[in-house]
Amino acid sequence: MTRLSAHIGYLYADVPLADRLAAAARDGFTAVEHPGPYEIPAAEMRRRLDDLGLGFSQITSGMGREGEKGLACLKGREAEFRAGFDRALDYAQAIGCPYLHPMAGVVTGGWLDAGEVYRANLGWALEHCEGTGVRLLVEAITIPGYYMGTLRAAAELQDGFARRFDLLFDSYHAAVLGEDPAAWVAANADRIGHVHIADHPGRHEPGTGRIDFSALLSALAGAGYGGAIGFEYIPSIPRAESARFLSRWKRLLPGASSLSTGVTE
Numbered sequence: 001m002t003r004l005s006a007h008i009g010y011l012y013a014d015v016p017l018a019d020r021l022a023a024a025a026r027d028g029f030t031a032v033e034h035p036g037p038y039e040i041p042a043a044e045m046r047r048r049l050d051d052l053g054l055g056f057s058q059i060t061s062g063m064g065r066e067g068e069k070g071l072a073c074l075k076g077r078e079a080e081f082r083a084g085f086d087r088a089l090d091y092a093q094a095i096g097c098p099y100l101h102p103m104a105g106v107v108t109g110g111w112l113d114a115g116e117v118y119r120a121n122l123g124w125a126l127e128h129c130e131g132t133g134v135r136l137l138v139e140a141i142t143i144p145g146y147y148m149g150t151l152r153a154a155a156e157l158q159d160g161f162a163r164r165f166d167l168l169f170d171s172y173h174a175a176v177l178g179e180d181p182a183a184w185v186a187a188n189a190d191r192i193g194h195v196h197i198a199d200h201p202g203r204h205e206p207g208t209g210r211i212d213f214s215a216l217l218s219a220l221a222g223a224g225y226g227g228a229i230g231f232e233y234i235p236s237i238p239r240a241e242s243a244r245f246l247s248r249w250k251r252l253l254p255g256a257s258s259l260s261t262g263v264t265e
Helices: 017-026 042-052 078-095 111-129 151-160 171-176 181-191 213-222 239-252
Strands: 004-007 031-033 058-060 099-101 135-139 166-170 192-197 228-231
Touching (some): 017 031, 017 042, 031 228, 042 078, 058 078, 078 099, 078 111, 111 135, 111 151, 135 151, 135 192, 151 166, 151 181, 166 181, 171 181, 181 192, 181 213
Parallel strands (some): 004 031, 004 228, 058 099, 099 135, 135 166, 166 192, 192 228
């Protein structure tokens, strides 16, 4: 069943991390995600998730220093990357999180070296995930200098690794790249393990920009997509109004008709 996942790094940022879980459940989300939830010990996180009926859909393996946006491609930081990955993998297994996202990072020079480091770190990470039930995600992100900057490059890398990892498809980044999100999903749904939702321009709630989300949802439904859909947007309106669109989304998503969103239109 498709889970609607609240990115609690973006949403509910005005309350402590532990309180964001309950807020997401109240608004009708059935999962949450966060790049670094470690302030809540894994055993406590698992208990809170179980009590609220939430899943944890994806976690990153370390963001590095401010502005680095990951470590996977940074030469000379391999030991730091691997230590962060081990920590994230242990945490993901403990809380039942199916996906781990080793973010590539922002390159300031030496793109050839960065590519070699990135592929080596991904290969190492894939080996460490074997037998754990956790899969990797790779995402095309349009931050200036981010190593994995296009959907084409992400798909080529995925094929180069015999599709041993899945893609994280982000509607906002796809639109920034000039792609039609619905058309790209329709043509590449078998590559996708996780979806992020935000409108473009602005990266705010669906309906605040130009993306055709009805078409995107139809493409996901037509492909039989059953993974999580993560809401990773910058809120621009009060939370009660921002969450209201969930009641419309659940009718369009495969397997989502049984979700209780707790909001009305």
